[in-house]
Amino acid sequence: MEIKILNLTKAYGDFKAVDDMNLSVEDGELIGLLGPSGCGKSTTLFMLAGLTEPTSGQIFFGDKDVTKVPPEDREIGLVFQNYALYPHMTVLDNITFPLINRKVKKAEAIERAQEMAHLVQLDGLLNRKPSALSGGQQQRVAIARALVKKPQVLLLDEPLSNLDAKLRVETREEIKRIQQEVKITTLFVTHDQEEAMSISNRIAVMNRGVVQQYDAPQAMYLNPINAFVAQFLGMPQINMFQAQVTGRGIELDGVLLRTREQLESAGKKIADGTYQMGVRPESLELCEDGFIVKADNVRMTGRDLLIFFKIGTTEFRALTHSDLQLREGDNLCLRARKNSLIIFDADGSALVKC
Amino acid sequence: MNRKSYKGYVYLAPVLAIMLVFTAYPLVRAIFMSFCEDYSIINGSYKGINLENYADLFKDKDFRKAITNTITYVIFVVPLSVVISLLIANLLNSHIRFQGLFQTLYFLPYVTSVIAIGVVWRWILHSQYGLLNSILNFFGFESIGWLTDRNYSMASLIIFAVWKSLAFDIMIFLAALQGISPDLYSAARVDATPRWRVFFRITVPAMRPIIAYAFVMGIINSFKVYNEVFSLFNGSAGPSGYNSAITIVFYIYDKFYNNYKYGIAAAGSVVLFLLIMFFTAIQRLPGRIRARKEAAQK
Known part of the structure; x- marks a missing residue:
């Protein structure tokens, strides 16, 4: 699904969290929204999800203007930073939940959940409660729950920030693998430049609500458009x-x-x-x-x-x-x-x- | 007792002494009193140690009435209060206008004296000038002698008590609701969850411990009901001449202060104590079974 963001602005009083943003994403791309905390990247993601209402501007999924469409009708899968798994349900119930709500028959829901669990390598853990899983496994459940309804767009908010260093590298490869297998247009938010560069097709670097540069990782690293991007990318710093x-x-x-x-x-x-x-x-x-x-x-x-x-x-x-x-x-x-x-x-x- | 713990007990001594004098001793004394026939609180004399008080207690139809009334009260007031509070707390927690004002309003009964509230409710339930009867009349129903007809005494008491206990339950439920991660609700929105399912599958399970707490506290407090009866029926246990709304504590109080039957009053307290213990144990069972199941799963 192609995504077009046109002149998108979110203002809280005088403060503009996102300021006149324009961005287009091609079908099947993996896009990293990168920036320091408070730069508006998560706000952008939640506006795409429909959980935050833009002050002005438009969002298109394909040819359809979804700016006013409620989140449940946007065909999106959303993975929260803290996963937001339903703590009182088993893994299976968590994954089938979006399907049951959409009146999918129970047998079919379970079958699709199992397929999804297999894709994210959760086989054998379906009867556990989220609290009995490691952080990485919880993350996989969250991704499975987001993908099981076969959304057109996958949105991930800081998907790796709650994991330890080693798991972070593994999981980001995992996200890339799942994304390519499902071929789903994906946007993810991160403040970690290495994370963004390693798996994104393109990165949008944001600062103070404004997209500084939108480019492929290597091009951006080699040709930063300004001093902010130059300093934000690269470790040790330029x-x-x-x-x-x-x-x-x-x-x-x-x-x-x-x-x-x-x-x-x-x-x-x-x-x-x-x-x-x-x-x-x-x-x-x-x-x-x-x-x-x-x-x-x-x-x-x-x-x-x-x-x-x-x-x-x-x-x-x-x-x-x-x-x-x-x-x-x-x-x-x-x-x-x-x-x-x-x-x-x-x-x-x-x-x-x- | 080794040397080290000896020092610890010295530190504990003041508190222990206070507890012994003001908690443990009266408890033991009350249990002892319940077995003393014709106990005199003035010189501590008694005729003999036997089960006479308990026999008198269960022969007394007022006491049997007090037990059935109290249990009826508990069975109606506690669940009704919890369920209604849960619904109101949920409404108060959604983004509505004047949220702060409503929260304060619902909390007011908790900080107001039961006697004052009783005065208001005596007016609301008044058989001739009462608000409730006016409403009933408006819809074409006959007036009911809420406070004068002994068949309605318990109903009036329960309505009054449910209303009064809402405040505390709403307050603790609101606190619990605010502790639920808003992300769960956002996730539920993205997952197209109907509102009732959000309530039953996300809100209620998250609040289970606090609901259990409200039940335990509600049961314990409801078994001890006295003030509500006193204030609603102006110091007696029902319309004048009847004990139609008598409760266990009311009975105990009456026996102790009005009839000077100290032994029987003490026996009544022991029975009340056993009842509360029994019901509290029963209602904690499901939680324990669940905990054991979950432990077995891991």
Whole structure:
């Protein structure tokens, strides 16, 4: 089912939780709504569900305007952050509940619930109460309950936030698998950028009720549209700093990060002056002919070595492979890889990459 | 008793002493009194220790009437109050105008003196000028002597008592309702659940412990009913000359303070105590069976 969101706004008094949002989702896509808490992502989800009434704007499912359609008639499956399983019913009763309410015959309801339980790998747990299940299993019940009525759209509110780290990775793969098997258009809300990037076809990054960027994960990571998106995606965070564009190129406290030719080869004319810039830690690489810095701090994270250093008074982080032999206080020679330095203008929009 | 626990008992001593003097001793004394024939509260003398008081008690048709009245009262007042309160609490919990005002109104009877409420209800139930009879007349029914006809004494008492006990039940039900996750109701909406099914499959199961609590408290309090009778019938146990609305506590009080039959009054208290214990035990049974079943499942 295609979804179109047109000029959607939700205001609480003067506060706009969602501000003039426009978004379109293609049939069968898995979309991540990503942003910090309070950015309006859950509000958006609940407006799609019909549980929150928009102040203005429209929502289309396919060709149908569903803005005024009550939740039970929208053909949606909704998974709540805390799962909202009916605690006094067994797993089976929880899953058949939406069907019984829609007057499906009991035998058929049970059969469909069993199919669904099989899909989410809950076989054998159907007679348990939710309280006798682990968090991950409860999550699966919630998904099964949402999907059993064969909805056109699946909506998940922070589906992984109540799970521990290891289970979170497993469950997000599980969500992707189920989504692909059922081929259902899915939107999920998360504040975890890694989660969003790893399973979404496209991500909508939101901040203060406004969609900042809507793109495929890789494209967004490599070409953030503004400083907010650049900083929100990526762990460890992108290095942000103020540097000068001069006749020589890009300079920071005497270090020449880019020559004039390199800057101009990016294709866009940048006037001289001070700019905010960003470079990702993994884009800083060891080399023979870069700038020399002193490692203030070295952290071993397993796969990577995270090196803290300073240029002038600006702090930076660089990621290198963990086999590098380096101690605190050692000098090392670094450069920023080609096409990895993003220059932002005064209001934070990305100007150019070089 | 080892050294360590010895110290603990010293700390407990003041409370223990108070409890012994004011709770345990009177209890034991009352039970003892119930076996004393012709007990005198002035010098503590008695003729002998036997079951004479209990024999007198059960020979007394007023006492038998008190028992049947009390049980009738409990059987009607407790379930009616719980069911009506549950419905009203649900209405009050939905998003309605003046929600705060209604919540206060329903709570008022709880903070008002039973005697004052009794005055109001004596007017409502008045056989000639009462509001209830005016309503009955309006719909073409004959007036009923709610407070003057002994056949209606219990009915009047029950109506009055249900109304009065609503306040407490509504309050605890409202508190319980507000503790149910709103997400469950949102989920039920998305699942297209009819309202009655939301009530019976989500609200009621979630409130089961508090409903059980309301039942236990209701039964215990209803067995001890006295004030309601006193205030509704102006100090007697029914229309003048009749004991048609006599209850166990009313009987005990009457025997103790008006007839100076201390032994019989004490025997009456013991019977009341056993009755309350019996009914409370019975009504806790379903919960225990359920708990055992659930434990077995896990």
